[in-house]
Structure formats: structure tokens, C-alpha cells
Amino acid sequence: MVHTNKYFNIYKKRFWAGILLVQFFLFYILSKSENAIEFFNQLFELKKNVHQIIFSKIQFSVGDAFYILIVIFLLLIIVNLFKKKRRPKSAFALIIFCNIFYLIYQIFWGMLYFQKSLSDKLSKEDATINEAKKLSFKYLKLCIADRENVDENKQGIFVIKDLKSVKESILKEQKKLPSQFSTKKSTLINDFKPSLFRNVMSSTGILGYYNPFTAEAQFNEDLPATFLPFTLAHESSHQLGFARENEANFIGYLTGKNSGNKALKYSTDLFVLKSLLAFVADSDPAFIKFMISQFSPKMKADRQNDLDFVKKHNGFLNVVFDVSNNLFLKSNQQKGSITYSYFTVMLIKYERSAGQK
Ligand SMILES: [Zn+2]
Incomplete structure (x- = not known):
């Protein structure tokens, strides 16, 4: 039998709480150092190869299961914190948990947010509303053409018959990313997982997410086909090592824009079109209305399907799904929040430089 000294326990707790503070401080200092970030x-x-190989072998989302266990663990701790007898032990367990969780998160992912911004590689000259308008005509044309090449169901709505080939195309295209923007190695490992929380995702508007602990790319299987391929390209960009949301969008765009996979191309061009329209929305709502009226009948059917999906899942509008969110709000004649989309600015600047070549 082990007899522990009460004071020794308090000392231990303070020690590990101190370690946690040291960690916060240390990672803060490291985030300021270019060498550390590199x-x-x-x-x-x-690590990404190994990490993805391990978890891609398992069919379901291990990361989601891991999160469920964490929630159960934390609930138990909270309950025990209210029980006098169990309080010291649970408090100690909580501190140890925070230490480990924070350390792994920072090493595997957190520090990647401090990488040099991709936008540094683009022109400093601001993106204008007029440029966005011009480009939206280009992407509308592309979308109309793309839409003719994809599968649809009996109701005339775009569907994806072969999701596997979408995933494969994303991985293949990642190998061809311009070195100016990415020198990261693609793994070619199919590690996309349908999330176990699809209902929660549908009603909160979360399309997908990357799990830093398992390196899996989760997505919501129930999403309308228009969203799905680009969401996969976005999450896969996180797997590649792009942490920031807008940069994952930009890399997703570079991945999908030239893809031979028709579904991926349509979904990507449509995402771009929506982003451009959202960019213009606040300064010229009439323009958005006009552009939507120019959608092909097939695109209109897809758009109606998207709107129905949003309507069915009420909360979809509430979360930070910035781009289309804004567009959806606009389409419903409500005042959309002004979303300054960094992705759209990058896209406009990229298109500007690509046009000059
Ligand atoms: Zn993301």
C-alpha cells in the first residue's frame, strides 16, 4: 500500500501547474523565432507520413472517437471536482491532462500557424471590387461549362458518383502545386474520414476539420455535392501543413482549379465564384442578384438544393462559414455580416499575376 503525503500532493500539483505556465511562455517565445518555426x-x-499511414489504416475517424473520450474524461473530472474526497486527485489529473494535450497540440500543429504567410508572395497592391467583379464573370463562365460535365440525379441536381476519384485527384494535384507557394511534400495517403458528428456539423455549418492529433481530414458526408470536393481539398491542404483557414482555401483552390476530375473542378470554381460574389456583396448587392440570374438552369438547381439544405439545418447560417454564408444571407434579402475574406484577396492577386504572364 502506498501512503502519500498530503503536502507532497499539493507540491506536485503546483509543480505541474508551473510546468503548464512554463509551456505557455516557452511556446510564445518560440513563436517569435523564425528558426524555431522552421x-x-x-x-x-x-511526421506527417507516419502519422497519416497509421490512422489511414482505420476506417472510421479515430480523432472523433478520441474527442468523445476526452469529453467523457473531462465531464468525470468536473463531477469529481465537486466531491471533496476526490477533488485533489481529479485536480491533479486535470493539470496533467492539460500539460500533455497542450504540448502535443503545439508540437503537431499549433506552431504551424506562425509560418510565413502565403500572401507575402503576392503583390502588395490592394484587390479592388472591380477586379472581383471582372473575375466573377470569368468564374461564372467556368462554372457553367464545368456543370455540363458532372453527374446529376433524377431531380437534375449535381451528385458525386465516385468520391474516391475526387480524393485521388486531390492527392495527385497536390504534387503539382507551384513551388512558389508550396514546397511541402504530398503524402499521397488517402486519409479522409467521414465525421462521426455529421448531424452536429450539418446544423452548425461546419463542413470539415483537420484533427491535429491524428492527422485525419474529417468531412461531413451529408453535405450537398457542390461543397464536398472543395471541402476535401481544403482539409487535405491542412494535412499538407497549411494551418491557416484562408491559406488552406488558397491551396485548395490551386489543387482543384486544374483538376481533371470534373466534380472537383466544378466545386472549386463554384467556391471561387461564391467567394468573389461575397466580396462584392456589401458594396453592390444588385450585382450579386444579376450574377445569380445569369447562372445556368443546372447551376440554379444546385443552388436551390444548397439553399434547401441550409433551410433544413437551421443553424447552418449561424457559424463562421464566411463565404457562402454571406451569399446565402444575401440571397435571402437579409443583411449579411461584412466578411473580409482574405482568401478572395489572395485569389484576386494571384489571378492578376497569372494574367500578366
Ligand atoms: Zn480548415
Whole structure:
């Protein structure tokens, strides 16, 4: 039998609470150092292969199961914190948990947010509303053409018959990313997982997410086909090592725009079109209305299907699904929140430089 000293326990708790503070401080300092960030970058390059191989072998989302266990664990801790007898032990367990969770998160993912911004590689000259309008004509044309090449169901709505080939195309296209924007190695590992929380995702508007602990790319299987391929490209960009949301969008765009996979191309061009329209929305709502009226009948059917999906899942509008969210609000004649989309700015600047070549 082990007899523990009460004071020793308090000392231990304080020690580990101190370690947690030291961690906060240390990672803060490291985030300011270019060398440290480069180190974590390289570490990610080394580990992602192994990390993805391990979890891609399992069919379901291990990350989601892991999150469920964490929630149960935390609930138990909270309950025990209210029980006098169990309080010291649970408090200690909580501190240890925070230490481990934070450490793993920072090493595997957190430090990647401090990488040099991709926008540094683009022109400093601001993107204008007029440029966005011009480009939206280009992408409308592309979308109309793309839409003719994809599968549809009996109701005339775009469907994806072969999701596997969409995933394969994303991985293949990642190999061809311009070196100017990405020198990250693609793994070619199919590690996309339908989330176990699809209902929650549908009603909160979350399309997908990357799990830093398992390196899996989760997506909501129930999403309308218009969203699905681009969401996969976005999540896969996180797997590649792009942490910031807008940069994952930009890499997703570079991945999907030239894809031979018709579904991926349509979904990507449509995402771009929606982003451009959302960019213009606040300054010229009439323009959005006009552009939507120019959609082909097939695109209109898809759009109606998207709107029905949003309507069915009430909460969909409430979350930070910035781009289409804004567009959906606009289409319903409500005042959309002004969303400054960094992705759209990058896209406009990229298109500007691509046009000059
Ligand atoms: Zn993301």
C-alpha cells in the first residue's frame, strides 16, 4: 500500500501547474523565432507520413472517437471536482491532462500557424471590387461549362458518383502545386474520414476539420455535392501543413482549379465564384442578384438544393462559414455580416499575376 503525503500532493500539483505556465511562455517565445518555426515545420514534414499511414489504416475517424473520450474524461473530472474526497486527485489529473494535450497540440500543429504567410508572395497592391467583379464573370463562365460535365440525379441536381476519384485527384494535384507557394511534400495517403458528428456539423455549418492529433481530414458526408470536393481539398491542404483557414482555401483552390476530375473542378470554381460574389456583396448587392440570374438552369438547381439544405439545418447560417454564408444571407434579402475574406484577396492577386504572364 502506498501512503502519500498530503503536502507532497499539493507540491506536485503546483509543480505541474508551473510546468503548464512554463509551456505557455516557452511556446510564445518560440513563436517569435523564425528558426524555431522552421524546426516545427520540418518536424511536421517528417511526421506527417507516419502519422497519416497509421490512422489511414482505420476506417472510421479515430480523432472523433478520441474527442468523445476526452469529453467523457473531462465531464468525470468536473463531477469529481465537486466531491471533496476526490477533488485533489481529479485536480491533479486535470493539470496533467492539460500539460500533455497542450504540448502535443503545439508540437503537431499549433506552431504551424506562425509560418510565413502565403500572401507575402503576392503583390502588395490592394484587390479592388472591380477586379472581383471582372473575375466573377470569368468564374461564372467556368462554372457553367464545368456543370455540363458532372453527374446529376433524377431531380437534375449535381451528385458525386465516385468520391474516391475526387480524393485521388486531390492527392495527385497536390504534387503539382507551384513551388512558389508550396514546397511541402504530398503524402499521397488517402486519409479522409467521414465525421462521426455529421448531424452536429450539418446544423452548425461546419463542413470539415483537420484533427491535429491524428492527422485525419474529417468531412461531413451529408453535405450537398457542390461543397464536398472543395471541402476535401481544403482539409487535405491542412494535412499538407497549411494551418491557416484562408491559406488552406488558397491551396485548395490551386489543387482543384486544374483538376481533371470534373466534380472537383466544378466545386472549386463554384467556391471561387461564391467567394468573389461575397466580396462584392456589401458594396453592390444588385450585382450579386444579376450574377445569380445569369447562372445556368443546372447551376440554379444546385443552388436551390444548397439553399434547401441550409433551410433544413437551421443553424447552418449561424457559424463562421464566411463565404457562402454571406451569399446565402444575401440571397435571402437579409443583411449579411461584412466578411473580409482574405482568401478572395489572395485569389484576386494571384489571378492578376497569372494574367500578366
Ligand atoms: Zn480548415
